[in-house]
Amino acid sequence: MSTLQHSMEPNMGASQLINLDSSDSHTETKIKIHSVEVETSTSPILPEFHGVMVDHEGIRVEPLLNDDGGISVTWEDLWVTVSDIKGRRKRIVQGLTGYAHPGEVLAVMGPSGCGKTTLLDALAGRLGANTRHTGDILINGRKQALAYGTSAYVTQDETLIATLTVIEAVYYSAQFQLPNSMSKSEKKEIAEITIQEMGLHDCMNTRIGGWGTKGLSRGQRRRVSICIEILTRPKLLFLDEPTSGLDSAASYYVMSRITQLEQREGRTIIAAIHQPSSEVFELFDNLCLLSLGRVVYFGPASATNEFFTSNGFIYPTLRNPSDQFLRMINTDFNEDIEHGSTGKVAKEEVINILVTSYNSSDSHQRVKRQVSDICRKGGGSLETSRSHASFFTQCLVLTKRSSVNMSRDVGYYWLRLAIYVTLAVSLGTLYYDVGTSYSSIQPRGALLMFIASFLTFMAIGGFPSFVEDMKVFEVESCSV
Numbered sequence: 001m002s003t004l005q006h007s008m009e010p011n012m013g014a015s016q017l018i019n020l021d022s023s024d025s026h027t028e029t030k031i032k033i034h035s036v037e038v039e040t041s042t043s044p045i046l047p048e049f050h051g052v053m054v055d056h057e058g059i060r061v062e063p064l065l066n067d068d069g070g071i072s073v074t075w076e077d078l079w080v081t082v083s084d085i086k087g088r089r090k091r092i093v094q095g096l097t098g099y100a101h102p103g104e105v106l107a108v109m110g111p112s113g114c115g116k117t118t119l120l121d122a123l124a125g126r127l128g129a130n131t132r133h134t135g136d137i138l139i140n141g142r143k144q145a146l147a148y149g150t151s152a153y154v155t156q157d158e159t160l161i162a163t164l165t166v167i168e169a170v171y172y173s174a175q176f177q178l179p180n181s182m183s184k185s186e187k188k189e190i191a192e193i194t195i196q197e198m199g200l201h202d203c204m205n206t207r208i209g210g211w212g213t214k215g216l217s218r219g220q221r222r223r224v225s226i227c228i229e230i231l232t233r234p235k236l237l238f239l240d241e242p243t244s245g246l247d248s249a250a251s252y253y254v255m256s257r258i259t260q261l262e263q264r265e266g267r268t269i270i271a272a273i274h275q276p277s278s279e280v281f282e283l284f285d286n287l288c289l290l291s292l293g294r295v296v297y298f299g300p301a302s303a304t305n306e307f308f309t310s311n312g313f314i315y316p317t318l319r320n321p322s323d324q325f326l327r328m329i330n331t332d333f334n335e336d337i338e339h340g341s342t343g344k345v346a347k348e349e350v351i352n353i354l355v356t357s358y359n360s361s362d363s364h365q366r367v368k369r370q371v372s373d374i375c376r377k378g379g380g381s382l383e384t385s386r387s388h389a390s391f392f393t394q395c396l397v398l399t400k401r402s403s404v405n406m407s408r409d410v411g412y413y414w415l416r417l418a419i420y421v422t423l424a425v426s427l428g429t430l431y432y433d434v435g436t437s438y439s440s441i442q443p444r445g446a447l448l449m450f451i452a453s454f455l456t457f458m459a460i461g462g463f464p465s466f467v468e469d470m471k472v473f474e475v476e477s478c479s480v
């Protein structure tokens with residue numbers, strides 16, 4: 001996250017460029033200043049400056065738009081509804097407005113069921129068939145589809161092939177995701193680097209595992225999923241619960257590696273996250289806090305504390321702030337919250353106070369202005385297409401992967417092979433020398449019927465493996 005490290009002259013000229021030192025020593029962020037005025041009064045909600053655009057009320061500072069092919073995403077008055085079994089429509093997401101910039105991490109936080117995944121799905125164009133959405137979702141200010149490889153989505157559930165090792169899973173994926181112009185050794189190198197970036201080098205040759213076979217831990221599987229999705233170095237990355245199942249140290253390392261990549265490569269990251277530690281929370285640039293599908297707060301993550309405090313919700317300073325404010329807006333469990341001088345108030349009341357306060361706040365106006373600014377300016381041209389492996393290579397790699405998978409799955413492959421061989425020998429013995437006379441027609445017919453029904457029966461036995469393969473196929477086909 002960038003922090004302003006030098007004082008700013010009150011009357012700097014328009015459109016001057018300044019360099020902001022980043023807390024990460026590798027990176028420098030260029031910020032374009034359009035006009036600078038010193039604010040004499042401090043906003044009740046936000047501090048004077050957070051590195052975001054502030055116009056005539058204060059300092060107008062905005063990140064340079066993505067001339068280098070970075071992706072800005074904006075959404076305005078976004079509503080998502082689903083129909084229940086009685087045909088009634090239920091609102092999941094209610095009138096959200098926000099944006100995500102290249103080189104920044106936007107964290108979407110809120111209690112379970114508040115609509116985080118739905119927001120990500122809507123932005124990524126992955127909403128289910130029974131959902132409907134209204135509102136504008138724009139990429140660099142335009143309605144446009146993203147080319148293959150420019151965006152990636154790490155879903156909440158891991159869909160990995162249990163029998164493969166970490167390096168195999170990532171390398172097979174690299175073989176069909178990366179273009180044919182790359183040699184096999186280059187693809188392997190990218191796979192290995194990505195695995196190292198996610199801290200998985202020690203278990204490169206460990207099988208992923210699944211039900212019935214122990215392999216990687218849940219957190220390690222999560223990291224393998226992230227590795228597979230970031231292989232193509234997408235400009236826009238959606239992460240749904242990237243740190244679930246990770247301990248606090250691993251969560252920090254994974255998120256910090258992701259943010260380092262984002263700063264280095266100007267990537268836009270939108271991450272739905274449940275319960276970040278305070279260190280992980282500090283890695284976020286902006287925060288979208290949701291409750292019951294409504295925005296409670298959208299703005300710099302570092303200013304969240306101040307937003308709550310200014311609204312009369314004060315929590316102990318030595319506790320993880322995200323734990324505290326998530327507890328305040330979680331309506332699943334009844335608990336009254338201490339509010340300023342009025343005493344305890346119910347959770348619904350807390351949310352109403354915060355939503356109303358946010359809607360009338362300067363930060364809400366800034367978000368709206370930022371969205372319209374991005375839409376007005378558009379952005380750098382997007383890649384129209386990225387090449388991936390040819391159809392022939394994809395078929396070859398997938399066939400090879402499937403054969404490896406089947407050959408390692410004892411129940412699916414070897415056990416069935418043993419049953420087939422036993423059956424063939426038994427039937428061969430029983431029907432040996434059945435002859436070619438008219439009297440042999442009946443036993444031949446019976447044999448054929450037995451074989452046909454047995455094969456059908458055995459095919460049904462392979463159905464669970466087929467379902468697993470279909471899940472992998474669905475996830476991979478969404479990415480391709």
Ligand SMILES: Nc1ncnc2c1ncn2[C@@H]1O[C@H](COP(=O)(O)OP(=O)(O)OP(=O)(O)O)[C@@H](O)[C@H]1O
Pocket residue numbers: 082092110111112113114115116117118119128130131272274
């Ligand atoms: N396709 C759907 N059909 C019916 N209800 C849905 C659908 N998608 C989401 N919902 C409902 O919308 C609400 C929000 O779901 P969503 O998955 O977005 O929440 P979330 O904040 O990501 O939760 P969690 O943190 O537990 O993953 C939930 O009550 C969920 O049941």
